[in-house]
Amino acid sequence: MILYFVTIILLVLIAPMLLSYIKATKMMLLFKRPISIFQGYRDFSKLMHKETIISEETSAITTYAPFLVLSPLLIVMFFLPPVVHGSYYVSFVDAFTITGLISLSTFFLMLLGLDSASAFGGMGSSREAFISALVEPAMVLTIFSVSLMAGDLGVGQAGVNLAQHFPEEHMASFLFAGISFFILLMAENGRIPVDNPETHLELTMVHEAMILDLTGVYLAIIETASSIKFVIFASLFASLFMPFGLEFSAPIAFLIFIAKLFFIATLVALLEVNTAKLRLFKIPNLLGLAIVFAFLSLITFYVLGA
């Protein structure tokens, strides 16, 4: 139980570092002088010291929505698969609940965008709604496929099962599901082919447009939420699609897990540097690819396996 809480706290703590690390890696690859990987914490503490400015056009939604954006994601942190063998994990929550909670967080974020009465907020919400509507089917199908391979829909149990009996006979569907999930990871976290987190250009921004009118603590909360969302997806990917290294003793297993997270972050940074951002209306092609891979994964599972 102690291990469980320590894991959650550590994951929440390294969340800003991961995003700064991605940014630093990208800058290095582009021959810029990289930012420190502690930049995320500096931004956080700077925002915490600012006063909150609330726009006069807004309503109660802006007052409460930032908390409701963060809290579902914080709850998801408690439901993640175990990092160390024998550690406590939540068995009474399944993958649908997790996607549902993430959608709940997005729902309030989109309302937040519409609340400030600026064209930017509405634009961001509209695009986010479009992307997340297309993410949903791919996500559900991938979950379905993973649940068949792991024999359980609960992510905690699935992580343990996959680590104990790796489904070698279903390697093809496992790979397809992995590809699909990685595309979803990029799309849901607003990484480059889908959204560019670094610009504030109205042609490209999705996530940033929704939170354009936030500042101070509210902005800090939203930024924390987005870094936690990345950690959630990265650790789901690490536990479900790289299910090894759980059997070592706690500190080593934990280090392995952190290494996996940084590996995923490096992968994301490499992809971001090497791809251009897609036009909004090309995004369905990318997400369609995720859907096709999820279908392929299911079909290969049924046709080849069992």
Add this chain to the structure above:
Amino acid sequence: MFVFDTLSLVFVTLILLGAIPNLFYSSGYLPHIERKTHYQLHYFTFIFSMLGVVVSANAIVFLFFWELMSLTSWQLILTEVKEKATIKAARFYFTMTHFGFLFLLLFFLIVTDGDLTVGFAAMKLSASHFAYPTLLFFFLLLGFLSKAGAVPLHVWLPYAHPQAPSPVSALMSGVMLKVAIYGMFRFLFDVLYPWPLEWGIVILTIGALSSLVGVLYALSEHDIKALLANHSIENIGIILIGFGMGMIFDTLGLHTLSTFAFIAAIFHTFNHMSFKSLLFMGAGSVLHQTHTKNMEKYGGLIKAMPVTAFTFLIAAISISALPPSNGFLSEWMIFQSMLSSSHMVNTSLKLAIPFAIFALAMTGGLAIACFVKAYGITFLGLHRSTNAKHAHEVNFLMRFGMILMTLVVVSLMLFTPFYMQYFDQVMVGLGRASIYAQIFPNGIWNMHSVGINGGIVSPLILLLSLGGVTAFIMFAYRVFGIKTRIHNSWACGYKTSAKTQYTATGFAGPIRRLFDWLYKPQEHFSKQTIAGHETKFNDSHYEVHVKPLFEKVFYTSIVKAVNFTSYWVYRLAHFEQTRYAAMIFNIMLVVLFSYRIFAHDFSWATFVLEFFVMMISVRILIIGDKK
């Protein structure tokens, strides 16, 4: 004459849960209705007739109440006739509901052997002797699904529901559609029981199509009540997906999974009743204050109407199937029953179910987008019209009705195990084993799926933890004592006004563009240019209208065919007398010739000969020479 088994009583509960909050709302709405007696009379008869339908035990009583329900709701649509569209919508509804009634009547005439007073057991006996059970199944489908509003018989919903007064739209969409679902349960279980596999697949396909079509047209809609009506199509589709999965599992002998899917369908029926009634009430309040159904004229109503806005938000979260709402729980159950398709042996069926999963998941995603749009454009931002500026909260009775309905929504979430017990009893009453103990094996905290790779959900724990964590963060925010300043929106330095906001049309823009092939939107764009400069203009206007493809393809072509036939009938009516005589002669020939077929004295040679004789006599005697 009347039946009070668990199925009936559960649906009686559903109707009462939908109707009682509606009574308050309706009383609050009453001062704005001109023909009060007409309205009250039909309103109460409508509720009474719905109750009558679900407790009737033979065909004649069922059909009586069914017809009463259709007629009263038809009159209720005509309560406020201010525009021609109302009359047109009412006529459309009248036609569609009687189209369904016709098939129900045919169904009953066959299964009762002409004696409409026999009970369900006798009906089952005659149905089992009937040679073509699939014909009966299709009669039943056409009869009930034309009322429930499933593809392709759904086109009347977005016309009829918005035209009715808001309490009536809430009742029609929230409760009346469910009476049709009751009919499906009652007659498929009690009369047509051993189902072939294909029936389940038909229902599953209709459900998957309805859910996608419903939500896609809802997204393109600017009329808030038509948007909600389209969402009814979607939710009926979701219910039918659960129902179809139940039927498929049943024919494959997977009885536990089948019962689970049926319970999911009943649960979603209840949930849809609760949140859809609430949404229609909220839309009604907004409409009542702003005097328009056009969403582009709303905005910023959350400040003037906090109660409406809050209840609408609860319902929007629930219909978008976001945890821990009741809508999420029933959709979770339907997803679980579809994921259990891995238990099937039939590989082609196993490979086909993921497409239905895809449809349902896509629907879920689009529903979230649609309700962000509906909520955000209506209640958030700045008011887009003078009416929206002067809106204020509705009267006490209407608010009370909405709050009561919110309680129904919340109770369905909090007391899921309690309700589930009764849904389980419904299935026991229909001759299934109870699976309540499998869904809630250890207390009320966790809900389990019954499949092997199934999942677990814990609604109460989720609710508590969400509340707890949010309260904790907010408490921390207070403790830090952060200063707050009110200032106008930054928006990159641009001045925000009602006109710079995103519109409903703009919000749905990306999705409309993706589904261009389905919508085929008609765009109206006009621009007042300055001195002919394309890039300089001081005023522009953009509007998009989407006409349902089904209506364009299916209904319009039927209308064309009818027009064409009636043209020929018209020409027939203006023939000379000699041609009438010739026609009588030809009809006699047809009767004489066709007698041979019935007398089983049939050979192809005589058939061909007689056919040519007929053709020649028609050609010469009736058509005659062209002038």
